[in-house]
Amino acid sequence: MKKIIIITLLGLLSSMTAFALDGNEILKQVDRNLNPESFEMYRKLINIEPDGTKKEFVMFSLKKGKEKIASVFLLPASEKGRSTLRIGENMWLYIPNVGKPLRITSLQSVTGGVFNNSDIMRVDYNSEYNCEKIETIDKGYILYLRAKLKSVAYETLTMFIDSEKLLPYKIEAYAASGMLIKNLYFKNIKDFGNGVIRPEIIETDSPLYKGYKSYIVFANVKKRELASEIFSLNYMHKIDGLR
């Protein structure tokens, strides 16, 4: 009887591990489908207030490997030249007026509004999260992700994945307390060329900002080999020159 219980338990454990591995593999594939490992892109961030007033930001970003991303704001004029850098869990903001990089955190927001730095300086999901559980649904999978880094803005994510395209169509982001912080909806799958096919728009709403909506619109997402020196504090004020 004892043997049967032990064998059953081991069987259960091994099947859970197999699921976790599958989930993480799917997550890695989702990351690669969302963008190449090293690439450049333009993004427009749109914040819409309940009265319809909107603010737009345009930024140019470069990403290398799993954990390095640098961006510079191109619009509006008040933000032009501001740049951000992320290396793993470290994030910096360079403001031309201030003239030197300052350390910032994932929860802060360089744009104000619903987007925080983690949304803007997104690195690969699989470098930040572990898949704890996977569920199969009609449309695909639901991945239950838990943060493996302390610097993340959201403790857990519930990622809804289209199994055909292996791309997310919705992500729910939760705080450590279990409170829902944000919903992200991935829309308009577009062929950006050179094998990059991904959602063009991410729509965001948050119960913390009732009535507010935010959008990220992607353009010119393309592979690019990049020197590591670009991802350093001394280079932050020169990122615009790489366009």
Added chain:
Amino acid sequence: MKQVFFILAILVMVLFFNDGAFSQTTDDILLDLDFNVEEVAKKPYSINANIETKETIRFLDRDALLFKQKYLDKKSEDVAWQTDLDLTIEAQYQKDSFKLYGRFNGLFYYNDDENFESQRKAEEAYVSFQPSFSWAFDVGKKVHKWGKGYAFSPSAFFSRPKDLDDPDATLEGYYSLSADYIKSMEGALQTIAITPVLMPVTRDLNHDLGPKDELIWGGKFYFFAFDTDIDFMFLISDNMDDRFGIDFSKNLSPSFEIHGDAALVKDYHQYIIDEYGNTSEQEYTAFNFLLGLRYLSSRDTTYIFEYYRNGQGYSAREYDNYLSLIERGFDQYLNTSSQTLISQSKTMSVYYNQQAAMRDYLYLKVSQKDPFDLLYFVPAITLIYNMTDQSASITPQITYSPLTNLTLDLKTGLLLGESRTEYGEKINKAKIVLSIQYYF
């Protein structure tokens, strides 16, 4: 007259606003998610500008010793007004590895003392040559902002001091030749950067750095290792005394950052005046340092705190002697009309009246992002506390950006302190500053 100027200044601002800023209201609610990158296509040149109009109301402290030093008994008003119209233009041209960059500022202002005045300056104007991702060379007028301190910067050897009232404000650079070498690698040590700087001092270049013609030289070594930023810096100069510094910055947790900044100033010459107007000079190696932290709470409140030890500052007794001299000078003027002692005090005001002139300071800034669900609205309060004489400056502030490219800022400064203290004897006891800034 001043009201007319302020109204004119606002009108000029309004003329600069483009239609887009005001048109983004409820009428524009139809969402256009088209993103044509051509609108931000890279051009070899770019020009940006911002215009600011500012009204400053100073409530004068007629009993304060620095008021008496400046005005004697010749100013009867309790309130002073100043209206500023400030235009900054930033231009750049890039061709291959070369870049020309300039930031120019023009200020037109009106106040009771000077009537209408204007100032123009090139804050930065330099040529940059970047032959590779690792190398860059800059020559011209450039700001080299070193150090990790937010309010204080003991190791910012090659830049002008920050304005404690507005540490984020742009600074004017110095003429220099500098290089930048960056090397990235895998492992615990991820980045090394070396920044050598040469700064000439002549009658025409950087003459405010000292009377002797010389070539000041120095450099900074940056390391990013174990998720920590570390800099070592030095400056060798006869005019400015040799300096050696170190700084660091690290996140202990995602919302908690610590930083530090320290500098040795070798053979520092401190100029002292006693209560009778006798001047003397002492030479010693000064040690300046700061320790600071930045904390972001779960409610989006940011705390910036710094302790600053100014080894080049005056002791309580030395500062008190200076204030005694002004007091004696004012009495001398009232009794004999002689301005001998007051004039003697004024010759030393460049040292004693500078910000953070004493030795131990605390700085605390608390700001709250988007309270009451009001987006782009940031109230803040700043405290600067002189630990030696227990005087302080408290500055509540509201910043609001209701429209794209438009920022409104209302700042109130209160100076608190007993008589014969640094902040208790400043010219103003309070001030209100309202500014409107537009970028285009």
